[in-house]
Amino acid sequence: MKRILLALITVLFLGNIAEAAKYKIDHLEPAFWWAGMKNPKLQLLVHGENIADLKPELNYEGVSIAKVSFVENPNYLFVDLNLSEEVKAGSFDILFKRGKKTVLKYNYQLLQRQEGSAERASFTPADVMYLITPDRFANGNPVNDNVKGLSEQANRSNSNGRHGGDIQGMIDHLDYISDMGFTAIWINPLLENNQPEYSYHGYSTTDYYKIDGRYGTNEEYRKLSQMGKEKGVGIIMDVILNHCGSEHWWMKDVPSKDWINNGGEFTSCSHKRTTVQDRYASKEDLKQFADGWFVQSMPDLNQRNEFMANYLIQNSIWWVEYAELYGIRVDTYPYSDAAFLSEWTERLLEEYPNLNIVGEEWSTNPAIVSYWQKGKVNHDGYVSNLPSLMDFPLQNALKEGLVQEDTWGTGLIKLYEMLSNDFLYADPGNLVIFPDNHDMARIFDQLERDYDLYKMAMIYTLTMRGIPQIYYGTEILAKSDAGGDHGKLRTDFPGGWKGDKVNAFTGEGLSTKEKDAQDFMKKLMNWRKNNEIIHNGKLMHFAPENGVYTYFRYSDEGKVMVILNKGKEKAHLFTGRFHEMISKESKAKDIFTGKSFELKDGIDLPARSVMVLEIN
Incomplete structure (x- = not known):
């Protein structure tokens, strides 16, 4: 009997093990x-x-x-x-x-x-963002260039391959970033992108809770955020809500047929973003835009699925809390379901009331961009909770305004008139403004490598209303590939790799003009860093005349006068028309040269120049 009982117990025990297995x-x-x-x-x-x-x-x-x-x-x-x-x-x-x-x-x-987590500060117009493509900035840890289990291996000779830049590289150069005058870093996505090729850009997520091993670890990301904070530099996370990577683990075993739009089958997106606001748009056109896949390697997530929506919302909250984020930038913002976007932003702002979030709506039409900003009263009743947007309309106007000849309706008047469209926005002062980014030609190339125009563009960006963003390398006149190769415009930052002949972190090997640009940017941004008038002051601009465009930033604390002279000849600017901003007794000081001016006599402007004057 004992043997039978023992045998039965053994069978039950083994059965439990087998079931658990x-x-x-x-x-x-x-x-x-x-x-x-x-x-x-x-x-x-x-x-x-x-x-x-x-x-x-x-x-x-x-x-x-x-x-x-x-x-x-x-x-x-x-x-x-x-x-x-x-x-x-x-x-x-x-x-x-x-x-x-x-x-x-x-x-x-x-x-x-962490104590005070819910009230954590976020980016504001007092900040200047430094946009970094991490694979191309600095290789601080060559050991993680290739990681077992991650498909694509490092190949620095391939412009569209992995080059080895990582989180440690950014940590190593936080002093450079801070010393230049930057107060925030927007980093292109760092989450795992285990795609077979072209994975360095980071926009094909394969694990939403894991930093890509070729960049480092979750802990290193948090360390970057904490060390950055100590140096006055906050971290802004690049978030992708619209799509994942085709090699994401759930793509091999999706929860339901509606987890991915179009039943998980590739259907190309129309990329016609205006269909969202178009009162005459067909439902078919809207579906093709909203539910189509960005590209075949980026399956389109269905945020109408309640579990998917909640997953994405919680994931964003998780990263804000875990990494002590300074803000969020959202890729391809209007491509996601509009109702979901309102819920996503609302849930994040309930948890973090001060959190600033900037969305990418790549349109040069301010009527389209403004639709998505929190506080905008829209014709269709759509209520958005998104605080900020990338100001693509102003970026385009800046390029055209500086490059085009100043004739009727072209040149600087384009810049003036685009800024005049600010009445469309609920909060134009919270827009992110920029001369270039990771998806377009470098600003030095957009301006036909004209150094005078480059200086105008930088000063405009850093003294205008809004929150400036500068792409890494712009401070040293980084150039693009003439053929439009994105891998080449996201060039390696010189000095970020051992053995580089040029080191922009130390200045070694930079040309005279590159070093001059870097020094110019450093002085300008550090001046801006402590200038409350530029951060939160009001704006008044005067219509361009004879290739000269003048605007003022002002508050009870004082006034700053900015003068852009595109003319090829020196000119004399009569100051009488600016009587709303200055008087006959007003004096001014050039922030770069220290030269003082009696404004009652007007100002002599060198040809193709830009001046920033503090008025007292």
Whole structure:
């Protein structure tokens, strides 16, 4: 009888082991969370073969399971937790049971939020952003150039390949960034992009909770943020809500047919962004834009799926909290579902009221761009919660205004008239303005490599209303490929790799003009850094005359006068028409030369020059 009982116990024991071996958790996201978040709800995505056979249970004070949702694919569970206001940081086991048997166990952590996390500061017009393509900035750790399990290997000779820049490279050069006068870094995406090729740009995410190993680790990213903060430099994360990479882990086992738009089959996006606002647009055109894939390697995420929407919202909140972010930039903003975008921004701003978020709407029409800004009253009743947008209309006007001859309707008048469209925006002062970025020719090339025009563009960008963004290398006259190769316009920053003959971090090997541009930018940005008039002052501009455009930034603290003279001859600027801003007794000082002026006599302008005058 004892032998029979022993045999039975053995069979049951082995049976339990065999049953447990049938199940495992491949993904549980987010892997941890925080106590004290404003929203008490947390939804866990749980993925593993036939995980839907199991029932989750837990026992931790302040945490309860509100709902367990099943989808088409039995390899997924969505577990909704409620976290009470009194819940304490700690860990607890989530038990996955089949009947009364515990088959799997996952130890879940609730971390303690950092004090003041909800009120963390974000970027404002007092900042200047430095836009970095991390693979091309500096290689601080050559050991991670190639990582086991990640497909594409480093090949610096390939303009569209991986070059090895990483998080450590940015950490190593925080002093350079801070000393130049930058106060924030917008970094092109750092999340894992395990694509077979052309992965360096970062816009094909294959894991939303993991920094790409060729850049470093999650911990290094947080370290960059913390060290940057110590040096007065905040980190802005580049977020992609519209699409993922074709090699994302869920693409091999999607939760449901509607997880990816068009049933997971490639259907090209029309890229006609105006259909969103077009009161005459057909539903078919709108669907082709909103649901089409950006490209074949970027599956279009369906944010109308409630689980997908919640996943993306929680992921963004997770990174803001974990990495102590200074702000967010959103790629391809209008390509996502419009209702979802309102919810996404609303949820983030509920958790972080001061958070600034800038969206990319690449249109040169301010009527299209302004539609997405928070506070705009739209013709169709759409309510957006997005605080900021990239000011593509002003960037285009800056290029055309400086390059074109000043005749009727062209040249500087384009810049003047575009700025006059600011009445369309709910908050033009919170727009991000820029001379160039990672998707267009370098500004030095856009301006036909004219150094005088380059200086005008830089001063305009850094004294105009809004939040300036400068692309890495612009400060040393970086050039583009004439053929439009994006890999070549995202050129390696000289000195970022051991053995580079030119080192822009130290100035070694730079040409006289490149070094002059760098010094010019450093002086200008450090002057701006402590200038409240430029940060928050009002703006008045005067219509261009004879190739001269003048505007003022002013407040109770004082006035700054900016004069752009595109003329090929020196000119005398009579100051009488500026009587609203200056008087006959006004004096001014050039911030670069220190030269003083009696404004009652007018100002002599050198040919093709720009002046920044502090008025007293």
